[in-house]
Amino acid sequence: MTSPALTALDTVRLSIDCMGGDHGPSVTLPACRAFLAAHPHAELILVGRADALAEAASWPRCRVVPATEVVEMDDPVEVALRRKKDSSLRVALSQVKPGAEGLRAAADVCVSAGNTGALMAVARYLLKTVDGIDRPAIATVMPNIRDGFTTVLDLGANVDSTPEHLLQFAVMGSALVSAVEGKSDPTVGLLNIGEEAIKGSEVIKRAAQLLRAAGERGDINFHGNVEGNDIFKGTTDVVVCDGFVGNVTLKSAEGMASLIVSLIKQEFSRSLFTKALAVIAMPVLKAFKARADHRRYNGAALLGLRGLVFKSHGSADAFSFEQALNRAYDAARNRLLDRVHDQIHETLRSQPAAAASSEPPADAGDALAA
Amino acid sequence: MTSPALTALDTVRLSIDCMGGDHGPSVTLPACRAFLAAHPHAELILVGRADALAEAASWPRCRVVPATEVVEMDDPVEVALRRKKDSSLRVALSQVKPGAEGLRAAADVCVSAGNTGALMAVARYLLKTVDGIDRPAIATVMPNIRDGFTTVLDLGANVDSTPEHLLQFAVMGSALVSAVEGKSDPTVGLLNIGEEAIKGSEVIKRAAQLLRAAGERGDINFHGNVEGNDIFKGTTDVVVCDGFVGNVTLKSAEGMASLIVSLIKQEFSRSLFTKALAVIAMPVLKAFKARADHRRYNGAALLGLRGLVFKSHGSADAFSFEQALNRAYDAARNRLLDRVHDQIHETLRSQPAAAASSEPPADAGDALAA
Numbered sequence: 099m100t101s102p103a104l105t106a107l108d109t110v111r112l113s114i115d116c117m118g119g120d121h122g123p124s125v126t127l128p129a130c131r132a133f134l135a136a137h138p139h140a141e142l143i144l145v146g147r148a149d150a151l152a153e154a155a156s157w158p159r160c161r162v163v164p165a166t167e168v169v170e171m172d173d174p175v176e177v178a179l180r181r182k183k184d185s186s187l188r189v190a191l192s193q194v195k196p197g198a199e200g201l202r203a204a205a206d207v208c209v210s211a212g213n214t215g216a217l218m219a220v221a222r223y224l225l226k227t228v229d230g231i232d233r234p235a236i237a238t239v240m241p242n243i244r245d246g247f248t249t250v251l252d253l254g255a256n257v258d259s260t261p262e263h264l265l266q267f268a269v270m271g272s273a274l275v276s277a278v279e280g281k282s283d284p285t286v287g288l289l290n291i292g293e294e295a296i297k298g299s300e301v302i303k304r305a306a307q308l309l310r311a312a313g314e315r316g317d318i319n320f321h322g323n324v325e326g327n328d329i330f331k332g333t334t335d336v337v338v339c340d341g342f343v344g345n346v347t348l349k350s351a352e353g354m355a356s357l358i359v360s361l362i363k364q365e366f367s368r369s370l371f372t373k374a375l376a377v378i379a380m381p382v383l384k385a386f387k388a389r390a391d392h393r394r395y396n397g398a399a400l401l402g403l404r405g406l407v408f409k410s411h412g413s414a415d416a417f418s419f420e421q422a423l424n425r426a427y428d429a430a431r432n433r434l435l436d437r438v439h440d441q442i443h444e445t446l447r448s449q450p451a452a453a454a455s456s457e458p459p460a461d462a463g464d465a466l467a468a
Numbered sequence: 469m470t471s472p473a474l475t476a477l478d479t480v481r482l483s484i485d486c487m488g489g490d491h492g493p494s495v496t497l498p499a500c501r502a503f504l505a506a507h508p509h510a511e512l513i514l515v516g517r518a519d520a521l522a523e524a525a526s527w528p529r530c531r532v533v534p535a536t537e538v539v540e541m542d543d544p545v546e547v548a549l550r551r552k553k554d555s556s557l558r559v560a561l562s563q564v565k566p567g568a569e570g571l572r573a574a575a576d577v578c579v580s581a582g583n584t585g586a587l588m589a590v591a592r593y594l595l596k597t598v599d600g601i602d603r604p605a606i607a608t609v610m611p612n613i614r615d616g617f618t619t620v621l622d623l624g625a626n627v628d629s630t631p632e633h634l635l636q637f638a639v640m641g642s643a644l645v646s647a648v649e650g651k652s653d654p655t656v657g658l659l660n661i662g663e664e665a666i667k668g669s670e671v672i673k674r675a676a677q678l679l680r681a682a683g684e685r686g687d688i689n690f691h692g693n694v695e696g697n698d699i700f701k702g703t704t705d706v707v708v709c710d711g712f713v714g715n716v717t718l719k720s721a722e723g724m725a726s727l728i729v730s731l732i733k734q735e736f737s738r739s740l741f742t743k744a745l746a747v748i749a750m751p752v753l754k755a756f757k758a759r760a761d762h763r764r765y766n767g768a769a770l771l772g773l774r775g776l777v778f779k780s781h782g783s784a785d786a787f788s789f790e791q792a793l794n795r796a797y798d799a800a801r802n803r804l805l806d807r808v809h810d811q812i813h814e815t816l817r818s819q820p821a822a823a824a825s826s827e828p829p830a831d832a833g834d835a836l837a838a
Binding site for chain 1: 611713715719721724728731732735738742753755759
């Protein structure tokens with residue numbers, strides 16, 4: 099896979115939906131403050147109710163853009179899309195909309211902890227998809243045994259993906275890993291129920307053919323089929339799947355992690371003796387907890403839009419929201435948007451069939467994970 | 469849900485594919501011996517190469533049935549189905565085939581650690597499906613935080629399940645939990661990407677309607693949509709999903725579990741101090757390990773066939789294989805086969821649409837997880 103050399107941006111401007119998430123400004127503002135201190139080349143556009151953001155008005159490299167409404171975590175997509183037109187989510191997103199004739203947008207990347215369905219729908223409506231991308235995807239990272247991360251997409255933006263969509267996810271996921279982790283030729287696996295090419299549904303078998311062909315042309319570095327446990331083994335840098343499968347898979351893995359952590363807690367609180375052991379073993383348990391801490395992996399990318407958007411967990415605390423800001427910053431600084439655009443363009447040029455699969459823009463309110 | 473009172477079988481006969489799995493008789497025979505000692509009302513039919521099973525010929529309540537061939541773990545389905553007609557896998561399965569006019573079969577349940585694809589294909593060919601079941605399913609249990617088990621199906625026997633298949637899985641899974649765990653009215657969840665009824669693919673939405681209607685009629689106890697983490701929370705007794713999703717989900721969860729266990733090991737072996745801690749904390753770590761031990765959950769049921777079949781992990785050791793024997797014994801003793809038959813019959817009688825969905829018996833060699 100060859101990609102044109104992209105120079106990093108000197109100054110990165112982030113637009114933050116400060117009202118989003120379960121906790122709003124009480125989490126987003128402290129995270130922004132810590133982020134600013136650590137990133138001297140970052141500038142922030144803080145979006146939300148002026149009264150709620152008053153304390154930030156005097157911060158350096160910060161600008162408050164007022165928005166009078168807030169999309170609640172349980173608001174239906176339609177409300178975010180059609181009724182709350184002055185919401186912080188929408189105003190924050192509008193900052194990354196490119197100006198006329200490709201002029202640089204007010205911000206390079208938007209970060210929100212707001213509800214996923216609303217964020218994706220409004221982003222899609224305001225920003226539109228990149229040429230050659232039928233449907234945007236949500237990509238996140240999961241920890242792996244190699245002490246690294248595996249990037250998984252899609253995570254619930256799309257159900258019933260076609261083989262062409264899965265190819266597009268592969269290209270976008272590769273661009274993301276190149277931009278954020280600096281790997282020049284990330285490997286891509288197709289999530290399946292076995293490694294053999296004959297396994298899986300018709301959609302998966304056809305997708306494997308498309309990905310293999312793209313790999314042979316050098317558009318992506320295709321490893322082949324992978325299974326669920328390969329995500330955590332780190333067999334490939336990128337794992338591609340339908341949004342339904344991705345969403346269920348990662349929620350299951352999180353559920354398993356919670357189960358194990360609670361089993362450990364139960365065993366250590368069984369008696370006075372085991373409680374004493376827990377105190378003695380505290381340094382080890384703390385080190386383990388820090389490494390298993392899912393807050394470190396916060397910050398999912400919405401890929402395939404004409405603007406860069408990152409989504410934080412709604413329940414994020416300040417530490418976790420700051421990780422999402424970090425990931426967004428790295429992506430913008432390394433021109434993720436241009437990389438996705440270039441790689442999609444290259445893939446489509448060499449593979450006209452995928453271009454023909456483009457569908458009309460779907461209703462922005464289609465099935466999305468909350 | 470009403471089910472006719474089924475009295476437990478007094479004597480249960482198990483037919484064992486002693487050659488199956490990664491280790492063959494070196495694992496299956498010790499497991500059988502331990503199982504026999506613990507179950508005075510069990511009788512075993514041990515199937516395999518006579519020389520390999522010679523030591524068992526003199527065991528009480530045991531009969532050796534010779535089979536000259538062995539299906540290897542990597543044999544294609546076609547080889548098991550068409551070429552190795554005297555395989556231990558096939559001969560063991562044939563023991564649970566009912567006699568003419570419904571006469572009791574030679575064995576009540578068959579257990580094999582052989583390759584899943586071959587086992588399902590040969591079972592389907594020899595035993596056929598129950599009237600009203602289009603496709604057999606594979607059901608297993610996963611541990612949950614309530615210190616119990618969640619039964620999940622399908623696990624890879626079927627990809628591209630229809631809403632009617634998912635309803636059949638729900639009925640069969642309910643029957644399994646009733647029979648093995650003695651719960652009279654187990655709750656059923658439909659695996660989805662959100663709890664709301666509007667979420668998911670078209671197949672899932674339609675399946676939710678069918679399951680809801682079956683719940684309202686009292687055929688099953690339908691809870692509603694559940695998410696991946698609900699499997700490990702134990703939100704419902706049964707979780708129903710397409711085989712592709714089930715397979716990927718459980719392999720991911722296992723991958724996450726391995727990752728966490730290896731993180732714990734790494735943290736405890738970091739220095740002399742932490743290694744000493746590990747020695748002191750050994751009782752707690754051992755108790756944790758025992759509870760998280762996946763070997764305890766061995767034994768997946770192949771449901772929807774006219775004979776009872778249980779599948780052990782191919783990599784099972786003797787302890788683990790014995791757990792699969794235990795589960796098979798409980799299922800047979802509590803007449804799982806009759807329960808599935810009765811409940812499917814009842815569901816179909818009250819819901820003619822599902823009967824109309826029956827498809828011609830598919831090629832036995834269709835997509836199966838290894």
